[in-house]
Amino acid sequence: MGGRIRDHDWAASSLGSVEEWPAALSIALDLCLHSKFPSAIYWGPDLVLLYNDAWAPIPAERHPWALGRPAREVWADIWEVIEPQLAAVMATGEGFVTFNQMLPMERGGVPHETYWNYSFSPIVDESGAVVGILNQGNETTDAVLAERAVRDSEERLQRALGSSKVGTWDWDVSADRVRADRRFAELYGVDPDRAADGAPIADYVGRFHPDDVDRVSSAINSTIAEASEFAEEYRLVGADGEITWVLATGRCQRDATTGTLRFPGIVLDISERRREEDRRRALIELDERLRDLDDPVDIAETSAEILGRTLGVSRAGYGTIDPEAETITIERDWNAPGVKSIAGTLHFRDYGTYIDDLKRGETVACENADTDSRTRATADALKAISAHSFINMPVTEQGEFVALVFVNHAEARQWRDADIAFMRDLAERTRSASERRRAEGDLRALAASLEAQVAERSAELLRAEEQLRQAQKMEAVGQLTGGIAHDFNNMLAVVIGGLNLLKRRLARGETDLDRYIDGAMEGAERAASLTQRLLAFSRQQPLDPKPVDANRLVADMTELLVRTLGEQARVETVLAAGLWRAHADPSQTESAILNLCVNARDAMPDGGRLTIETCNVHVDDSYARDAAIEPGQYVQIAVTDTGEGMTADVIEKAFDPFFTTKGIGKGTGLGLSQVFGFVRQSGGHVKIYSEPGSGTTVKLYLPRFYGPDEDVAVRAAEAATADGHSDEVILVVEDEARVRAYSVEALRELGYTVISAASGPEALALIEGGQQVTLLFTDVMMPDMTGRQLADRALKALPGLKILFTTGYTRNAVVHNGVLDPGTNFLPKPFGIEQLAAKVRAALDS
Structure with missing residues (x-):
């Protein structure tokens, strides 16, 4: 511009030559x-214009024509705006500055809305008079219009958010300032x-429902800690x-430039x-609950409860209309x-007055009783x-006002159309359910006489079935215990015969009597064993899990099975080498095998082969899930027959109590269910494999038992500690005199000091009277006071007292869930002196 100014013809201007x-x-x-900054000079009374290169783009197409011309000619389009500003500077000598000044400037012959930041500074001569003005500035049109666009967009967004119940927030976590729009602020009570200026987060959380505070606060903290997304209802x-339900979504992020945490998001009123x-x-709840109700009053009450809870009102109910008496009867309301x-x-x-509206079938909704006319x-x-x-809300039938459904609220409330629609839907469903129940009642009344006849005939049939079932049970008992009873009588014959011979030989003074004593003892012990089996079979003996050698158990049972099953079933065994010990009650295991073998025999009416196999099995996770057992190692005992086999339907029902495929009088249907119960109680599994005509296998x-061999350990302890000592005092409590006398004599024979009592109270009196007792040996089932009750009270008097229980039938005194209570010393009746010695010594040393 310096060259242009030098070359310009200034002679014609008011400035004269340079x-x-x-x-x-x-x-x-x-x-x-x-200067590198856009700068211009307005000089003299005409404000002649001079400017630098940086200022040249400002006049645009007026450059270079504008050089040396008066301001009023150059800026004719904006003179109305800038003339007063320039005149004030010239007159007062005070500078002027403005920001984002709108100037309606022509560009290309078309007026444009332009914006500028500029200043007018006075230039004075040597005398101090204002002779010109320095103008510096730059255009801000793009920035102003962009800011306006953003502002307009935000306003449109806010209007849209306001109509859609959406609010927005931007939380500067580092500074703890949440800036939010009006909708968000109104929702959170700020x-x-x-x-808009920013408030601490604590100001917003005060509106959180108390039951949601911990959950939402935890989610917020996790989002901040992980700089992750947030979404909570x-x-x-x-x-x-x-109550207002909201869905808040956002994302916490760290600003890459400043390092501050920002957490913006939106909240939606849901x-x-x-x-x-x-x-x-x-x-849905109404339909489900009404399905089980018949009484119209119960139906109405249930519907009222659901209506009241759902709308959150103070009261809800149904009333029936008596048009003649002009009354509404409410049986029960919620x-x-x-x-x-x-x-x-x-x-x-x-x-x-609004009763007339109800009669016309019109719903009456009152939001405020104080203001409603x-x-x-x-x-x-x-x-x-x-x-x-x-x-x-009236309920009408064929235009008649027959019932009223209502809701009351203790506060003024604005009712929504959706509330009334829901109420109408619920009332219609309730009316339909009541009508359906009335129709069903009429049908029942119509069929009453027929039902009475059917009931009478059914009762006769049930009586006949019960008689048959009882006969079947008795036959089953006879079938399952007949063989054992035969053996039991044989054993009693040995006992009675041996004792008779012993008595006669003693009378003659003979001394060679051991074989009679041994025979009677063996017979009595075998009879006692059979009694225990009967108790186990009837589930009256508690489970006493022990390590079981399944191979030995099956081998020992073979003779019994051959005798019980008869000649029609050929019994074979396949016993695995290296078989693990099983953890189960031995007598119950034997009973289960016997049950399966009897079933197998019955499945082979024409004879066949019955095979008992043992093996080790590892149950994986997949099979364990299907069988509902723990994965791991198991001992498998399988009973296979070559009989008729079973269909899939029969297998599915085989373990159901009283289910049987045998003919009338041939079975009770209890065998397999007892096997199933025992095995499951033992922590195991039972499975049937069968097809019609191909036989059956029950596994x-x-x-598996993982502990030490308990049998060996117990025998070693018995051999070493069988005899007692006179300083060990045993109190025998037994209500049966002969059993008490035997126990006392046997214990004295073993070397113990023994005292006795015929009842719990008598024993307790001895203990509380100061009698020193080392071991309490008590029967469980006694009148007045059970052995368990006696033991509990005795332990209070003598805290270190040892307890040994004995009984022939435990019930629940020392047994729970079918298993002996942990730590309980128990000796089942009948018992021999060796068994008594071992159990007493074990109890004293425990």
Whole structure:
């Protein structure tokens, strides 16, 4: 621009030639031309324009024409704006500055809205007079219009968010300032202006529902800690107590430049959606609960409860109409806690002028009894019964007003269309259910005589079936115990015969009597063993899990099985080498095998082969899940027959109690169910494999025993500690005199000091009287006081007292869930002196 200024013809201008310019102008122009910032000079009374290269783009197409021309000619389009500004500077000598000044500037012959930041600074001569103006500035049109666009966009967004119930927030976590829009602020109870400037997070969480605070706070903290996404549904409690459900979503992120944490997001009012979900669930609940009800009063009460809970009102109910008496009878209503019932008979006149609306089938909704013209006169009475607001909905049939469904609320409330629609839907479903029940009742009454006849015949049939079932049970008992009873009688014959011979030989003074004593003892012991088997079979003996050698058990049973099953079944065994010990009750295991073998024999009416196999099995996770057992190692005992086999339907029902495929009188259907119960109680599994015509295999899976061999350990202890000592005092408590006398003599024979009592109270009196006792040996089942009760009281008097229980039938005194209580010393009756010695010594040393 320096060259243009030198070459310009200034003679025609008011400035004259350059050589004649005053020093003030030359100095100012020199500074202007050397400045990199857009700068111009308006000089003299005409404000002649001079400017630098940086300022040249400002006049656009007016450059270079504008050089040396008066300001009023150059800026004719904006002169109305800048002329007063320039004149004020020239007149007062005070500078002027403006920002984002709008100047309606022509560009290309078309007016444009432009914006500028600029200043006018006075230039003075040597005398101090203002002779010119320095103009510096730049255009801000793009920035202003962009800011306006953003602002307009935000306003449109806010209008959209306001109509869609969406609020926004931006939380500067580092500074703890949450800036939010009006909708967000209103939801969280914060002043909108304060929210716009930014408020601490603590100001917003005060509206969280108490039950949601911990959950939402934890989610917020996790989002901040992990700089992750946030999405939670929770409740806000308004100042009036109204619940608002919201869905808040956002993301916490760290600013790459400043390092600060920002957590922006949006919140959506989802109350209507949640209310709709509640209403939908309520209708499903209504249908399910009404399905089981017959009484119309119960139906109405259930419907009222669901209606009241779902709408969150103070009261809900149904009333039946008597048009002649003009009354509404409410049998039972539902009331929120603290709200009194209005059940009873109400008159039409109690409903004021709007009873006519109800008669016409119109729903009456009152939001505030104080302001509603229909209820203003009775507002106090309505509020007294918690009906400040209410909905009364008539139920009509063929145009007749037959019932009323209503809701009352103790506070003024704005009823939504959805509330009324839900109420109408629920009332219709309730009416339909009541009509259906009435129709069903009529049908039942119509068929009453037929049902009576059927009932009578059914009763006769049931009596006949019960008689048959009882006969089958008796036959089953005979079938399953006949062989054992035969052996039992044989054993008694040995005992009685041996004792008779012993008595006769003693009378003659003979001394060679051992074989008679041994024979009688062997017979008695075998009889005792059979008794224990009978108790085990009838599930009256507690499970006493022990390590079981299944191979030895099967081998020992073979003779019994051959005798029990008869010649029609050929018994074979396949016993695995290296078989693990099973952990189960030995007698119950034997009973289960016997049950399976009897079933196998019955499945082969024409004879066949019965095979008992043993093996080790590892049950993997997949099989364990299907069988509902723990994965691991099991001992398998399988019983296979070559009989008729079973269909899939029969296998599915085989373990059901009393299910049997045998003919009438051939079985009770209890065998397999007992096997199943024992095996499952032992922690194992039982499985049937069979096809019609291909025989059947039943596999028992018993848990593997991992501990030491208890049998060997017990025998070693017995051999070393059989005898007693005179300083060990044993109190024998037994109500049966002969058993008591035997026990006392046997213990004295073993070397113990023994005292006795015939009952629990007598024994307790000895102990509480100061009698020193080392071991209490007591029967369990006694009159007046059981052995367990005696033991509990005796231990209070003698805390270190050892206890040994004995009985022939335990019930639940020392057994729970079919297993002996842990740590219980127990000796089953009958017992020999060796067994008594071992158990007493074990109890004393425990």
